[in-house]
Amino acid sequence: MIGIIGIICIFVMVFGGYLLAGGKMGIILYSLxxxxxxxxxxxxxxFLISNDGAAVKKTLKDIGKVFKGPKWKPDDYRNLLCLLFELIRLARQNPVAIEEHIEAPDESAIFTKYPKILSDKEAIALICDTMRSASMNYDDPHQVEExxxxxxxxxxxxxxxxxxxxxxVxxxxxxxxxxAAVLGVIKTMASIDQPPEILGKLIGSALVGTFLGVFLSYGLVGPFAVKVKDVTEDEAHFYQLIRxxxxxxxxxxATNICIEVGRQNTPSHQRPSFGELEEALKSVKQSAA
Known part of the structure; x- marks a missing residue:
């Protein structure tokens, strides 16, 4: 929603100010x-020359992040901590029993409690690969962290x-x-024998190209790039919490300490409170019992 408000604000302020200053939209609309x-x-x-097909599709998809915001919400971080709590607790109580969950997460009674996390292939791979490595005695904390x-x-x-x-772009x-403006000037020079009022319109049309390039760059595409970067970096915190x-x-x-480490490393705007997480973990323990 805030992205849409920003776009409306840009158009209203730029073109509204132009009209208030006495500008006319006719020449712009004609040339646009x-x-x-x-x-x-x-x-x-x-854009197509500098990117392959997969990158083009991903970029077009990621533009939606400008309006949707980060994929992971506060409830997802809380659910992730609960999921990790269940897995770590089970792995310590029964190392053999954890294998069926990390080998087939789609069929796991634990993973299926959290469908949104389960649908993210990278999050599931990160959890399962790391826990599988630990079960194979690749458990040096410093090496695994690296x-x-x-x-x-x-x-x-x-x-x-x-x-x-x-x-x-x-x-x-x-x-x-x-x-585009230079091409407009070339067109104008070809009509140099025309009266001043016609030449003025031609020059105005040419300048619309310069305006449009700068407007699209700094008013729309540039801010889109910044927002996509911010959202992508925000989403990366989810995977860092797993690590x-x-x-x-x-x-x-201790298992509770591991989860508290994760909670404290969660971004402040996504972090569940200590009491909220405790209540969620109590529910997990009761359902497991």
Whole structure:
């Protein structure tokens, strides 16, 4: 919702101020379709040239993050801590019993309690791979933490590609606007024998290209790139929480301490309170009993 409000604010303030200053929309509306074809088409072409098919699809999908916000909400962080609590507790009570859950999470009575987390392949892979490695005696906390850190850095690099692609387009738009403006000037020079009122309209049409390139870059595409980056980085905290809890588990801390480590490493705007998490864990213990 706030993204839509921002877009409305940009258009109202820019064009409202222009109209209040005595500007007329006629020349802009007349030139807009042609300028959009040149600038938007060139930007789209450059975007397709510089990205493969998978990156294009991911970028178009990630644009929705501007309006939807982060995928993971406070309830999801609480549920993740509860899930990890159940898994760690079971692994310590019965190391053999945990295998059926981490080998087939889709059929696990524990994982299926949390369908949103279960639907995220990377979160499930991160949990199951780490716990499976621990069961195979690959349980040095420092080595595991280093492996997880490298894995998450690689995932973050891939996840941020959409924002980089959008920022590249944003950086190119002002120059593409100049290209459209130069073409407009060429058109104007071809009509140099026309009266001043016609030449004025032609020059105005040419300048719409420069305006449109800068407006799209700094008013829309650039902010979209920044928002996609912010949301992507916010979502990465979810996976970092998994790492913190599982590494704490490898240090052989008490299960409640492992979960508290995760809670305290949760971003403040997503972090469940100590009392709220305690109530959730009590419910988990009662359902397990």
């Amino acid at each position: 379709p042609y300028e959009l074809i040149m600038i938007g088409g060139a930007a789209l072409g450059a 492996v997880l850190e490298k894995r998450m850095e690689a995932n973050a690099h891939h996840a941020l590609h959409s924002s980089h692609a959008l920022q590249t 944003a950086d190119a738009l002002p120059a593409l606007g100049i290209v 913190e809890v599982l590494v704490a588990n490898l240090h052989n801390h």
